[in-house]
Amino acid sequence: MALADYKHPYVTVDLLLFSIIDGKLAICLTKRDEEPFKDMYAMPGTFIHEDESAEGAVERLLADRLGLEGNIYTEQLQTFTDITRDPRERVISIAYIGIIPDMNMVKVPWMEWFTIASSNVGYEKLLKVGDGSNASFISNSLGFDHDEMLHIAIDRLRGKTQYTDILFKFLKDQKCFTAAILREIYQAIIGKEVNRGNFTKYQMNTYIENGLINKIGSTSVGRGRPADTYAYIGGEKLWIRS
Amino acid sequence: MALADYKHPYVTVDLLLFSIIDGKLAICLTKRDEEPFKDMYAMPGTFIHEDESAEGAVERLLADRLGLEGNIYTEQLQTFTDITRDPRERVISIAYIGIIPDMNMVKVPWMEWFTIASSNVGYEKLLKVGDGSNASFISNSLGFDHDEMLHIAIDRLRGKTQYTDILFKFLKDQKCFTAAILREIYQAIIGKEVNRGNFTKYQMNTYIENGLINKIGSTSVGRGRPADTYAYIGGEKLWIRS
DNA sequence: CCAAAAGTGTTGCTATTACACCCATGG
DNA sequence: CCATGGGTGTAATAGCAACACTTTTGG
CATH class of the missing domain: 1.10.10.10 (Winged helix-like DNA-binding domain superfamily/Winged helix DNA-binding domain)
Structure with a gap:
């Protein structure tokens, strides 16, 4: 059972960055500019480099893609391993929750904020923040399995509000x-x-x-x-x- | 950013199989017969094959290594990604909790059960079950980062007992x-x-x-x-x- | 002095705890 | 008939929700 006998998958981290905007829970998304799921919204993600941990990859993601330096709160959510979750090839994703107190900390133009209209059950309604466009869409049109991630993350946030800080x-x-x-x-x-x-x-x-x-x-x-x-x-x- | 540009790590699943023995929480371990951590106890694990999900790998692990067929309860615990957690090479592990009602369901000779003496803080005391040897050791002598896994798993079990079934x-x-x-x-x-x-x-x-x-x-x-x-x-x- | 914002009290309902008491069985 | 395991009642307490009341400020 030597290590080399096993083909290993690609591993990414995906970040669900939350904040409160105007009294509502909000998430930071980006419109994908390449396939798969081109022109659909998704959480930002990155491949894990061979010399960094998942936490390291998240930090790099925060810095490079979101322009966020310094101490940002993050915690691991869950790992998603469905074989077909990426249509290109087998990609495992370790999802992380991130929290920032102010949406304006994200200054890069390719990230957009959406408030989450708390749906009782089923899909969330996402409402574009700030540009007066009133654009909205339903979370099941997110790329990959990011709708599932969003649901699980919101559940986690709600649960942890009850018994953590x-x-x-x-x-x-x-x-x-x-x-x-x-x-x-x-x-x-x-x-x-x-x-x-x-x-x-x-x-x-x-x-x-x-x-x-x-x-x-x-x-x-x-x-x-x-x-x-x-x-x-x-x-x-x-x-x-x- | 083509996929192939990224070197990807090995990915395993590790299983923390719990049961109740004699009114005490117990975990199923195996003594490693090869390096690294040879002769130390560790949770059973396996590499994820390219055509299976993590859940699939856990099922295979249950069947092949533990001899457990049928519907065994499992849930994902957490993913461990420290670069040096495996001294051989970079290996990511997705840890799963498993629960069986009866230790005797595991019949393979290479698995051993240990009751967990609930330590308030710090390390757990693990006590060999059944052979009258009274052998015991402290959880920080488990291989890899399996002591950390054990702690997190026990916390999870305790928490979920309060609000799930x-x-x-x-x-x-x-x-x-x-x-x-x-x-x-x-x-x-x-x-x-x-x-x-x-x-x-x-x-x-x-x-x-x-x-x-x-x-x-x-x-x-x-x-x-x-x-x-x-x-x-x-x-x-x-x-x-x- | 009045409206607005925010901190405190009152009341009643519910959940939790400790403890006692009663019930059913085997020897 | 008594020890043993097991269900149920009671009283004291803690927690929670609704709502009213009071305090402090700006106009």
Whole structure:
């Protein structure tokens, strides 16, 4: 059973880069300019080089294709190995989730943002952000098996919002935010509204009790009563309910 | 960017096969008979053939290396891509969790079972099952990065026990079991005791309310009062708390 | 002083826990 | 008839949702 006896497949990483735009969960896509799936939208991806790990490939992808340097939160989603998922040849893809707090961090022109209209079941509705075109399409017209990836990723985000600190990765300023800001993120991911008062009282308190955030002061700008401000201090530790 | 421009790595699947033995979570390992990590224990694995998916490779592994035919529950755990995780050459591994209800289903002599002594933090203590040798070792002496895999897999099992029906996969007879049997499995995975009465009343009731199980009758064997018996009927649907 | 924004309290419902009690069987 | 295993009831507690109330600011 020598190693060389086995033919091995191509391996790529694909990145599902999420952000919150206008109170809605959004994903960063690119229109493919070559076959297969030419002119269809897809998540950005790249082949893994022989001298890098999958995480390394994701970092390179973030830097080269998205222009994102520095510390971007990523985590492995799942690996997709269907023999026919790439019509050219056998290609395995390791999908990663990425999160950035601000869509404007992506400055390259070939990437486009789409908000995700939370469909109850079936396919997601994707709505182009920003250019006033109101262009939209349904996620099952994504290239490759990227519709499946998107579904699994959204599920993962929703699940982890319940028992980890993943939603803090969406904060534009982790060192100064209000309950309202965090609630907007929470609702965007979950896909439904939660009561304002209760969110402050229970959710924020739970975060404080678990040492994830600190109350640091209050805003003095805005129309109404100044909101308390918080700072995220949790490291990488998981926070599991009770 | 033609496909052929990229050198691609070897890809394997590794299987973490779990069962419950004597009320304790257990894993199926094999002593490696060749380099690298010769004479160390490791999870069984195999290279992915060019005409099969990762799931296909796992099925082949189950059949050829473990002698397990038929419907064995498996799910993808995570993909490991460190460049140096295999000292020979660059090898990516897609790790899978497998669950069988009875260790005796594995009849091949080269596989050995070890119970996992739930360590709070750090490494697991693995204890050889069955031959009276009382041999044991610490999980960080597993070959490759299999210690890390084991940790991640146990975490996954514990998490999914809370909100899925994964513990029913451990049942020796899914069509006839008692609350006591299910509780033993539950405790083995979680690693701590739960109150007997409450488990029957709440846990079993929740399963019933979610359509996962049905009360079917009662045992008439055993020393004390005959226990109610249940049958697992849930398909593949997730059961998420409230 | 009033509207707007945001933090706190009150109430009732539900889930969880601990523990006791009663039930059915084998020896 | 008693030890043993197993179901069910109860009370105390914790958590959650709805909603009303209060606080603070800008005009």
